[in-house]
Amino acid sequence: MSKTHTRREVLGHAARGTALAGLGGLTGLLWLKANATFAWSINAQRCINSRLGAVGVDVCERCSTECVLALSAVRAVNEFKSCGRCYVCPAYFKITSAVGPDGLPTEKVCPRDAIKREAIGWIDPDDPANNFYDYTIDETLCNGCGRCVLECKEPAGLGSIRLEVRHDTCLDCNRCAIAQACPEDAFDRPEPA
Amino acid sequence: MPRCASLGTVLPRVAGPGLLLVLVLFGVSGPAAAQEHVEYERPVDVAPTEDTIGEGYVTPEVQRPRPRAAAWQIADVVLLAAALGVAAWLAIWRRQRGWLVALTTACLLYFGFYREGCVCPIGSTQNVAVALVDHTYAVPHYVIALFVLPLVAALFFGRVFCAGVCPLGAIQELMVLKPVEVPRRLDKALGWLKWIYLGTALYYAVLPAIERDFVICRFDPFVGLFRFTGAAWLLMVGGAFLVVGIFVGRPYCRWLCPYGALLSAFSRYAWRPFSITPSRELDCGLCQSACPYGAIEERRAVRTSCFACGRCYRSCPVHHAETPESVVPAAELAGRPPEAAP
Amino acid sequence: MKYQPAHTIGGRGSAPDQFARALRGVALDGAGRLYAVGDSAVKVFDADDALARQWPTDRPGECVAVDRSGRVWVGEREQVEIFDSQGGLTDTWRDPGQLGLVTAIGFAGSDVFLADATARWVRRYDQGGRLLNNIGDRHRKGGFHIPNGVVDFAVDDEGILHVANPGMHRVERYSPDGTLLGRFGRFDGRDPEGFPGCCNPTNLTVDDQGRVIVSEKAGPRVKVYDPEGQLLEVVADDVFDPTAKNMDLVVDSRGRIFVADTATLEIRVFEPTGSEATA
Numbered sequence: 001m002s003k004t005h006t007r008r009e010v011l012g013h014a015a016r017g018t019a020l021a022g023l024g025g026l027t028g029l030l031w032l033k034a035n036a037t038f039a040w041s042i043n044a045q046r047c048i049n050s051r052l053g054a055v056g057v058d059v060c061e062r063c064s065t066e067c068v069l070a071l072s073a074v075r076a077v078n079e080f081k082s083c084g085r086c087y088v089c090p091a092y093f094k095i096t097s098a099v100g101p102d103g104l105p106t107e108k109v110c111p112r113d114a115i116k117r118e119a120i121g122w123i124d125p126d127d128p129a130n131n132f133y134d135y136t137i138d139e140t141l142c143n144g145c146g147r148c149v150l151e152c153k154e155p156a157g158l159g160s161i162r163l164e165v166r167h168d169t170c171l172d173c174n175r176c177a178i179a180q181a182c183p184e185d186a187f188d189r190p191e192p193a
Numbered sequence: 194m195p196r197c198a199s200l201g202t203v204l205p206r207v208a209g210p211g212l213l214l215v216l217v218l219f220g221v222s223g224p225a226a227a228q229e230h231v232e233y234e235r236p237v238d239v240a241p242t243e244d245t246i247g248e249g250y251v252t253p254e255v256q257r258p259r260p261r262a263a264a265w266q267i268a269d270v271v272l273l274a275a276a277l278g279v280a281a282w283l284a285i286w287r288r289q290r291g292w293l294v295a296l297t298t299a300c301l302l303y304f305g306f307y308r309e310g311c312v313c314p315i316g317s318t319q320n321v322a323v324a325l326v327d328h329t330y331a332v333p334h335y336v337i338a339l340f341v342l343p344l345v346a347a348l349f350f351g352r353v354f355c356a357g358v359c360p361l362g363a364i365q366e367l368m369v370l371k372p373v374e375v376p377r378r379l380d381k382a383l384g385w386l387k388w389i390y391l392g393t394a395l396y397y398a399v400l401p402a403i404e405r406d407f408v409i410c411r412f413d414p415f416v417g418l419f420r421f422t423g424a425a426w427l428l429m430v431g432g433a434f435l436v437v438g439i440f441v442g443r444p445y446c447r448w449l450c451p452y453g454a455l456l457s458a459f460s461r462y463a464w465r466p467f468s469i470t471p472s473r474e475l476d477c478g479l480c481q482s483a484c485p486y487g488a489i490e491e492r493r494a495v496r497t498s499c500f501a502c503g504r505c506y507r508s509c510p511v512h513h514a515e516t517p518e519s520v521v522p523a524a525e526l527a528g529r530p531p532e533a534a535p
Numbered sequence: 536m537k538y539q540p541a542h543t544i545g546g547r548g549s550a551p552d553q554f555a556r557a558l559r560g561v562a563l564d565g566a567g568r569l570y571a572v573g574d575s576a577v578k579v580f581d582a583d584d585a586l587a588r589q590w591p592t593d594r595p596g597e598c599v600a601v602d603r604s605g606r607v608w609v610g611e612r613e614q615v616e617i618f619d620s621q622g623g624l625t626d627t628w629r630d631p632g633q634l635g636l637v638t639a640i641g642f643a644g645s646d647v648f649l650a651d652a653t654a655r656w657v658r659r660y661d662q663g664g665r666l667l668n669n670i671g672d673r674h675r676k677g678g679f680h681i682p683n684g685v686v687d688f689a690v691d692d693e694g695i696l697h698v699a700n701p702g703m704h705r706v707e708r709y710s711p712d713g714t715l716l717g718r719f720g721r722f723d724g725r726d727p728e729g730f731p732g733c734c735n736p737t738n739l740t741v742d743d744q745g746r747v748i749v750s751e752k753a754g755p756r757v758k759v760y761d762p763e764g765q766l767l768e769v770v771a772d773d774v775f776d777p778t779a780k781n782m783d784l785v786v787d788s789r790g791r792i793f794v795a796d797t798a799t800l801e802i803r804v805f806e807p808t809g810s811e812a813t814a
Contacts, residue, residue, distance in 0.1 A: 012462050012464075015461075015462040016348050016462045016463075016464060019348055019459060020345070020348060023341055023344055023345060023348075026321070026325075026341070027337055027341050029325070030321065030324050030325070030331075030332060030337045031334065031337060033324070033328075033331045034331055034332060034333055034334045034337060035331040035332070035333055036333060036334075037260055037261075037263065037266075037333055038260075038312065038332070038333045038335075038336060039260030039261070052778075053778055055753075055777040055778050056777055068417075068420070068422060068423050068424075069422060070422060077255055077257070078255070079255060080252045080253050080255060081240060081252060082240045083240055084239055084240055084241070084682030084702070084733065084734070085240070085241050085246070086680075086682055086702060086733040086734060087680075087702060087703060087704075087722075087733075088704070088722050088732070088733055089733060090732055090733050090753075095724040095731060095732055095733075096724045096725060096731075097724065097725075098725060099722065099723050099724070099725070099726075099729070103721060103722055104722070105722075105724060120246055120248075120250050121245075121246035121247045121248045121250045122246075122247050122248045122675065124675055129703045129704070129705075129722075130675050130676060130703065131676075132241055132245075132246050132676065134253065136253065139256070154778070154780075155683075155752045155753045155778055155779070155780035156732055156733065156752075156753035157682075157733055158239060158240065158682055160240070164257065166258060167257075167258045167259060167260045167261070168258035171309050171310075171311060171420060172260075172261065172311050172312070173311050173410065173416075174311045174312045174313070174316040174317070174319070174320065174407060174410045175316070175319075175406070175407035175410035175411050180406060180411075185402065185403060191331060239681060239682050239683070239684045240682075241676075241677075245676070245677045247677075
């Protein structure tokens with residue numbers, strides 16, 4: 001190779017150097033405010049199904065209808081630590097439906113029958129109202145429609161059920177169809193706490 | 194009117210940085226309005242405890258799968274960098290197509306079908322744009338790396354990302370079976386579309402959060418194919434791109450890919466781009482008809498549009514002469530499509 | 536007997552006769568003055584609803600009661616403050632390790648009953664503050680089932696305790712020594728005779744004829760039951776803020792019902808109409 005540089009080569013070096021410096025500057029700028037992860041999550045304080053004070057609203061089902069997966073990556077999660085274990089759970093029973101011979105509502109809230117109700121602890125053989133009940137959501141059936149979340153909300157319930165993103169099934173779409181459709185801007189990729 | 198005329202000449206020069214400045218100011222001055230929440234106090238912890246429930250009851254664990262671990266994200270970046278390096282080595286030093294096809298297939302399987310597409314350097318353009326204008330928005334380190342690495346590679350070796358790493362390119366690359374030549378002027382004209390697409394995508398990305406949209410990802414025709422799921426019409430568009438791609442080499446990459454626009458701009462100043470040189474190749478012009486992308490002009494590779502696929506080397510009589518068992522007369526080669534060559 | 540909403544007292548605001556953050560409990564004294572707690576203060580309204588006086592409490596008040604001698608008892612977290620009728624602090628009861636959040640106070644003879652929402656039962660003390668026994672602690676669920684967070688009770692003229700057990704959709708009657716005397720109530724989300732939702736009634740009071748007046752949450756509603764547990768009247772079901780819960784209530788000798796709307800921080804007054812009211 002010749003040691004003399006043509007004008008074209010010099011210009012090329014200059015342009016390349018400028019572009020590299022620009023990319024470096026951009027990287028530095030973004031690096032300073034970069035966060036650690038990038039995962040979609042639902043802000044329960046914004047989601048209309050769980051937001052306190054939003055009483056008498058219709059259920060928002062976009063988490064179940066908008067996801068690119070056939071079975072949405074969003075599920076309802078019952079945080080057992082804060083569940084009241086009620087005898088008549090408004091998220092399990094459609095509490096305004098007719099009462100059956102057993103004294104319980106005859107219809108359920110979940111359209112996919114994904115919630116299991118089971119008496120726990122010491123079980124009173126004579127009085128079923130005298131028991132605590134666990135309400136377990138079957139992850140393989142739940143599609144995150146949010147009906148139980150809405151019904152569990154204060155003041156009707158304790159708000160122990162929330163919609164959450166299943167990170168094992170979520171495809172981490174860079175443009176999340178649910179986030180785009182969410183009317184409350186509750187679907188976000190926040191910085192990890 | 195003279196004022197208008199002077200404005201007309203000045204405007205294009207200041208519009209770019211000016212627009213960016215306006216967007217930055219917007220991002221800084223427009224924090225999301227805090228929503229008012231009704232606060233409740235719960236007087237006592239009302240959920241029954243394990244002791245209250247009794248009979249040895251244990252509160253069930255709530256399964257919460259963690260997001261993809263940081264180690265995997267680092268692995269993605271390392272794999273991307275390695276693939277870029279290998280692609281550059283194969284295309285520029287080894288000058289071999291066979292291994293490039295293997296690399297591109299491997300990247301299609303990993304970045305496409307295994308990682309299912311997201312986040313990719315193409316889409317990351319939008320994240321970077323948002324991060325620049327919205328001070329509340331931060332992208333992870335690995336997304337910054339995904340965006341920057343292929344551009345740095347382009348500054349040194351040209352579009353090696355397109356050559357062997359990009360899964361969107363790969364799925365089209367493998368479909369090029371019966372390429373026809375696109376008239377040069379039409380090719381050039383369609384090439385402007387990717388700049389329009391890039392501009393549109395950036396515009397929608399830097400809108401305030403509530404109106405923001407990532408159109409590149411929204412209309413990505415191939416990600417649905419990687420995932421075997423997605424909107425039916427987009428899957429059909431993806432299929433149509435592949436069918437058209439049998440005859441027209443990599444239509445998305447050549448005319449639509451917004452990241453391709455950036456890569457072509459950066460590869461213009463590449464240090465050691467993909468090249469067809471008289472010293473190593475036969476200066477015969479056979480390669481020009483072998484290139485399905487119209488990226489060889491006057492027997493030289495065009496830096497900005499060359500995908501470094503290596504078909505030109507495969508068609509070159511000199512390269513065939515290097516391997517004695519596959520010597521084919523040049524005249525015979527010229528009549529065949531490149532894939533048909535052994 | 537029908538009821539109609541008459542007027543409201545208080546409301547959310549910073550004026551002296553309003554509540555800034557919370558309204559938790561209401562009570563009446565023998566002279567018909569209304570006592571309300573919330574915001575770490577006791578506010579006394581005279582018979583024409585004007586603020587007569589107010590004084591601060593040590594901790595946010597959860598409930599209030601006035602005994603026969605006019606002393607004002609305020610239930611708080613882990614303590615009860617006892618004031619004279621002018622607001623002077625005369626005593627503070629604490630029972631470390633025992634007494635939790637006090638959400639209701641009642642009197643019968645020389646007994647003082649404190650509802651303990653932390654333990655989920657009612658504690659019976661003598662006038663000197665000595666614990667005599669607990670009521671509801673023999674419950675199989677370890678106490679009353681209160682997913683709503685408060686235990687509320689009322690003592691009738693015969694000294695019988697009426698305790699709300701919302702998780703079981705029942706009102707239970709106890710003798711002062713803790714013997715279950717009877718109960719009424721069942722779940723029903725349609726028929727107003729029953730108690731709807733997960734946990735109702737949340738609060739109750741008893742009038743001088745032994746009628747039980749209950750408040751419910753989600754949706755907020757006030758109903759009157761006869762002493763046998765038969766529904767007499769739905770007093771109101773659409774006037775409260777839909778987020779209101781644990782609405783304390785009290786009834787005066789004229790049959791007027793005072794309900795604390797915990798969301799709008801208003802005390803809503805319902806007046807009986809018709810022949811029985813004047814009888």
